[in-house]
Amino acid sequence: MRTYLLPETGNFYKSNLHCHTTISDGALTPEEIKRIYKEEGYSIVAYTDHNIMVAHQELRDENFLPLNGFEGDFNEGGATIDPNLGTIRCCHICFISPEEHNPRQLCFHRSEYLFHGNNKKNAELVNYDRNAPDYVRAYTPESINDYIGQFKDAGFFITYNHPTWSLETYREFSNYEGMDAMEIHNYGCYACGFDEENSRYYDDLLHLGRRIGCIAADDNHNHHPRDSAKWDSFGGFTYIKAPALTYADVFAALKRGDYYASRGPQITELYLEDGKVHIKCSPARRISLVLGTRRADVRMNTDGTLITEAAFDLKPRDMFFRITVWDEQMRPAYTRAYFMDEVR
Ligand SMILES: [Zn+2]
Ligand SMILES: [Zn+2]
Structure with a gap:
């Protein structure tokens, strides 16, 4: 008897599950991202700007599916330190919403963690519970797991990002619980010169018994010319196998683990x-x-x-x-x- 691990039926859709735009610190607008990724044969881009989730369903067409998401940071030293400087460790996690329309961002803080590019200006676009108190994050396993847990309970698809760039090791990431997948490759970090090939870290989590998938993603910011070594699009992708290119089908395929990572x-x-x-x-x-x-x-x-x-x-x-x-x-x-x- 044959048992299919990647489903026998359906279609493979090429996707970039980690992407930045002018909503935060990327150089290209969400529309420009759609155009260049479609030209390269992609069907799916998860828009995961830093710390604020802004949906781009207006970009939806027959052959292109935008997913609603954001990338949450936790920085050693607090919410106002520029994580690109120095040697502080950080933890970055992408959250993709199960909600196609008006996705709600949980655990929002009205003023903290809004230091990436145009974050502050675009924070008003976020759909969050105006009656909820500001959620305060700390770079501790307890705080990170509480944050992950709240999104997990709400059904989000959660990925642990670029441990190499983040300067995190087993000592840190072995404490994190509840992620659906980790970035076995982050092309944006690799394009900058980091050795962001994380198969050994993936095995570490598997040896702990974590039922976790692996994805490859660009984490593109597009600040370098397309013909330069540091151009950070189109180098890491995830093929998702789903019955059809609908938000519900693709999201369910991600949660089931019907995908593989590729360079x-x-x-x-x-x-x-x-x-x-x-x-x-x-x-x-x-x-x-x-x-x-x-x-x-x-x-x-x-x-x-x-x-x-x-x-x-x-x-x-x-x-x-x-x-x-x-x-x-x-x-x-x-x-x-x-x-x-x-x-x-
Ligand atoms: Zn990141
Ligand atoms: Zn990123």
Whole structure:
């Protein structure tokens, strides 16, 4: 019997799940973002400006779906320090709303954490509970988990962002609970020169038993010319497989984990059959398997020819499995981790 891990039916939609615009400190307007991403074959952009959630559903068309979101910060040292300076640690988390229309931002503060670009000017666009007291954040696991928990209870899709840029290590992120996914790759940080390839950090969370997915995203701010090394769009993306390009279908696919992260390769099929996991993909130099134990596996042709599928045995003692596809330029695509009890 065949069990599909990425759904058998539906369509893959190319998405950027982390994006900044002139609503906060990005250089391009939400409309310009739509135009350039559509030209590159994207169907979905999550607008995740810093700390204020402003919906852009007016940009919706038949082939383009904007998701409503924002990126929340927690800074060591408080709410007014410029996190781009010095060596302070911070925690950045993206929250994507399940609500297509008039999404409500929880835990809002009318004056704190509004230091990114045009934040202050655009704060009046936020839909928040005017009767609720200002929510005060602190850079502590308790405060971060309380904040995450409130959005989790409201059904948001929550991603933990760029631990490398944030100067966070296991000591910090092992305390955070309730995220749906983490950025296994953040292209914006990578384009600046950071080593923002976080597969080892992802495995750390999996070893703690966290049922967490992995995404790749641009985190684009678009302040550098398009022909420069620091241009930060189109390098990290997530393919979401959903029945149709509707807000409800795409959001449900994210919550179910029906997606994979990529810097280039495409994964076309992923399924279990006869005790093996099977993957089909665009031409690959190498396909590797991580199992959460001291066992791993790999497929590649030693004559340099490329492969487009692989099958790997799974064993009862494996903790989870996740597969990485490496293309000819050794750019990776990552499946999320599937725990053995989830697929039995
Ligand atoms: Zn960030
Ligand atoms: Zn960001």
